[in-house]
Amino acid sequence: MAHLLSTSCSLNFSSGCRPYTKPLIQDSLVFPTSLTFQTSKTPFGRLLLHRGRSQSTCTVHATTLSPSREAPKEPSHGINESSGGASKSQRVMVIGGDGYCGWATALHLSKVGYEVAIVDSLVRRLFDHQLGLDSLTPISSIHDRIRCWKSLTGKSIELYIGDVCDFEFLSEAFKSFEPDSVVHFGEQRSAPYSMIDRSRAVFTQQNNVMGTLNVLFAIKEYREECHLVKLGTMGEYGTPNIDIEEGYITITHNGRTDTLPYPKQASSFYHLSKVHDSNNIAFTCKAWGIRATDLNQGVVYGVRTDETEMHEELCNRFDYDGVFGTALNRFCVQAAVGHPLTVYGKGGQTRGYLDIRDTVQCVEIAIANPAKAGEFRVFNQFTEQFSVNELAALVTKAGEKLGLDVQTTSVPNPRVEAEEHYYNAKHTKLIELGLKPHLLSDSLLDSLLNFTIKYKDRVDTKQIMPSVSWRKMGAKPRTVTA
Numbered sequence: 406m407a408h409l410l411s412t413s414c415s416l417n418f419s420s421g422c423r424p425y426t427k428p429l430i431q432d433s434l435v436f437p438t439s440l441t442f443q444t445s446k447t448p449f450g451r452l453l454l455h456r457g458r459s460q461s462t463c464t465v466h467a468t469t470l471s472p473s474r475e476a477p478k479e480p481s482h483g484i485n486e487s488s489g490g491a492s493k494s495q496r497v498m499v500i501g502g503d504g505y506c507g508w509a510t511a512l513h514l515s516k517v518g519y520e521v522a523i524v525d526s527l528v529r530r531l532f533d534h535q536l537g538l539d540s541l542t543p544i545s546s547i548h549d550r551i552r553c554w555k556s557l558t559g560k561s562i563e564l565y566i567g568d569v570c571d572f573e574f575l576s577e578a579f580k581s582f583e584p585d586s587v588v589h590f591g592e593q594r595s596a597p598y599s600m601i602d603r604s605r606a607v608f609t610q611q612n613n614v615m616g617t618l619n620v621l622f623a624i625k626e627y628r629e630e631c632h633l634v635k636l637g638t639m640g641e642y643g644t645p646n647i648d649i650e651e652g653y654i655t656i657t658h659n660g661r662t663d664t665l666p667y668p669k670q671a672s673s674f675y676h677l678s679k680v681h682d683s684n685n686i687a688f689t690c691k692a693w694g695i696r697a698t699d700l701n702q703g704v705v706y707g708v709r710t711d712e713t714e715m716h717e718e719l720c721n722r723f724d725y726d727g728v729f730g731t732a733l734n735r736f737c738v739q740a741a742v743g744h745p746l747t748v749y750g751k752g753g754q755t756r757g758y759l760d761i762r763d764t765v766q767c768v769e770i771a772i773a774n775p776a777k778a779g780e781f782r783v784f785n786q787f788t789e790q791f792s793v794n795e796l797a798a799l800v801t802k803a804g805e806k807l808g809l810d811v812q813t814t815s816v817p818n819p820r821v822e823a824e825e826h827y828y829n830a831k832h833t834k835l836i837e838l839g840l841k842p843h844l845l846s847d848s849l850l851d852s853l854l855n856f857t858i859k860y861k862d863r864v865d866t867k868q869i870m871p872s873v874s875w876r877k878m879g880a881k882p883r884t885v886t887a
Contacts, residue, residue, distance in 0.1 A: 483519030494520045497772060498582055500569055500620065501590030502562075503547045504529050505722050506636065506705060506764050510588060512712035512719065513765040514772070515560045522563035522582045523547070524575075524591065532598070538729065538868060540722040541738060541860050542708065553718040569616040572623070579627040586632045586772045589620055592678070596640070597728045597819075597873040599675035603880040606674040613678035614685070621689045632775040633697040634768060635686060638679050639757050639787060639830065641701060643670025644823050649830035652699065652783020667783075672822055673875070683783075690781040697780070698771045702764065703757030703787030706733035706845075707853060710762050721761075723860075726868035727819075733758065733796055733845075733853075735869070740804040740811045741857040742864045747871070750818030752794035753825035757787030757832065760843040770838045785832040788842035803850035807858075819871040 483495045497514050501507040502523030515521045527547065533539055545553070551562045563582060567574035569591050592613040593599065599609035617635070624631045642649045645668065655664045666687065671677040689695045708723045724730040725738035736746045759767075767786050776782045791799075797813045804811035818824060836842075843849065 483514065483517055494518060495585045495772070496520045496522070496583060497586045497588060498522045498524055498578070498584035499588045499590065500524045501529075501592065503527055503550075504590055504594070505724065506702075506761065507588075507590040508550070508721055509710045509713055509761055510590070510765045510768050511562060512554060513710060514588075514769065515554065515562055516558065516712050517769065519772070520563075522565060522578075522584070523551075524565045524567070524569065524578055526568040526591075527566060528568075528593075532729075536726075536728060538724075538726050539863070539865065541725050541857065541863055542720050542723045543863070544720060544722050545718045549718055553716050557715055557719075569619050570612060572619045575619050575623050576627065579623045584628060584631055586634060586775070587620060587624065588634045588636075588768055588772070589617065590636050591616060592636070592682075593675065595729050596673035596675040597871070599673050599678070600873050600875050600878050601728075602878055602883045604882050606878075609675050610678045610681070613675075614681045617682045618685055621685065621693075621695065624695055625689070625693050629694075630696075630778075632772065633686065633695060634771045635682065635697060635699050637683060637699045637701040637783070638676060639701050639703045639785060640673075640676040641669045641671055641680050641683060642667060642830070643672060644755075644826040644828055645670065646827050649785070649828075651785045651831050651834055652701070672820070687781045690776075690779055694779040696776040696778050698776050698782045698784065700767060700771060700784050700786040702767075703759050703785075703790075704731050704733070705759060705761050705764055706731060707761040707849075708734075708856065709852075710765060723857075725857075725864070727871040728873060732756075732793060733800070736796060736800045737850075737853050737857045738861075738864055739869060740800050740809055740854060741861045742866060743810065744866060744869055745812040745814035746797045746800060747816050747869065748793050748797055748813055749816060749820065749824075749871070751824035752797065752815065753792050754822060755790055755792045755826065755828035757785065757790045757830055758845065759786065759788045760845070760849070762843050763788055763840065766840060767835050770835060770840060774838050782834075784834045785830055786835060787830070787832055788840075789844060790828060790830065791845075799845070799850060800854070803847060803854055806847075806851065807854055809854070816871065819874045821875045 483497070497519045499507055499511040499514070499521060502511040502521075503525040507523070507525070511521050511523050525547065544550075547564065547566075551564055555561055565574075565578040565582070567578070569575050593609045599606050620633065624633060639649075650667050652667055653664050654667045655662060666683075669680045669683075671680050683699055686695070686697050686699060690697050708721050710721070713719045713721045723734060725735050727735075730738075738744075739746050764786070767784070771784065801811040801813065
């Protein structure tokens with residue numbers, strides 16, 4: 406892995422945010438040439454938003470981002486009554502808040518009254534440079550996004566730019582912001598990315614497992630009462646030939662009964678990193694009394710939430726490529742540009758799905774109903790389950806209503822997985838706590854297709870077909886053209 410160039414810096418964004426400049430590619434890692442750092446122990450260095458306190462790290466001066474801690478003026482979910490009777494806003498740190506799920510969640514939590522801080526290394530944007538990919542939607546810089554949100558709502562979102570694998574950076578962020586809850590999205594989230602080559606597999610596990618360990622240690626050292634809301638994945642379970650329970654299963658064996666963690670059958674180095682995370686979190690809940698909720702999320706689709714719809718600069722990313730794109734989003738883009746829907750293998754692969762509006766709703770519910778000290782809760786976070794063939798049929802039907810000629814083609818499955826299997830996963834706990842699902846209706850599909858048609862001129866058809874093979878990955882670094 407490349408080492409970061411040792412140069413000192415002082416970045417100043419007070420005169421306005423500049424867009425990303427052409428990245429410097431070095432030993433298969435990408436660094437933007439507009440950012441230079443002091444020597445760091447982590448691959449991407451560390452930057453910390455200057456908040457008027459002495460810092461040992463390099464600082465980013467963004468004078469338009471207010472560090473105000475005033476409580477929201479309007480009543481909201483994020484306000485609790487303190488012991489003295491005065492209202493106090495709950496403080497939520499969203500790690501990975503510049504990403505697909507994280508950005509939508511940060512805005513939603515800010516809107517309903519939580520004081521929000523985003524912690525992000527911006528590495529997801531670097532992955533696009535690295536692999537020659539791009540979001541279907543144009544996305545603004547994180548600084549412009551936050552400025553826009555402040556101008557529209559009057560609400561500030563604090564920003565800490567750095568790598569959670571750098572414990573010194575994370576410690577300073579924790580001590581500065583003092584979160585009551587941490588929402589942890591800050592992981593490499595793509596199974597195909599983790600299967601490109603050895604270096605990406607190692608990066609995925611190192612980044613995800615070490616990052617989560619650092620978060621756990623930061624909670625223990627600095628915010629013992631902080632509630633960890635961790636994004637897991639339904640992919641931890643695999644596709645067993647029995648019903649999938651929510652985290653735990655009661656087993657009777659040789660006359661004895663016990664409730665144990667549900668067996669895990671991960672299907673990529675990414676999914677394995679999530680299994681390791683779950684084990685580490687469960688252990689620290691038991692050993693240190695940490696309170697944690699693991700949200701085993703299904704496949705997310707959609708791009709619009711009430712908050713991201715407020716202005717074009719708040720627009721979320723929309724991935725459709727074979728590395729980061731999810732099934733339904735990819736199918737809608739393929740239909741919009743007249744490319745056959747790419748069904749992997751037999752198409753019987755069945756998974757849980759949910760609208761991104763339900764992702765933000767589930768996180769809000771988990772924060773409002775925290776785990777007890779020492780409790781490791783697991784919620785299966787999805788609303789419906791579909792096979793790949795069923796999704797393709799739904800998109801075909803919706804496309805025909807819009808006058809699109811939608812065809813489907815079976816392509817060799819790049820993954821190692823069962824293509825026909827039993828699948829019945831339980832998902833009642835979030836419903837019981839108040840989740841109101843947005844189900845995949847005809848009108849929602851129409852809206853999603855119209856959205857992709859709007860941006861179809863931005864589609865790079867070379868990104869559509871899968872380019873990562875589970876069986877063919879090796880130790881030699883690969884340059885992937887999607």
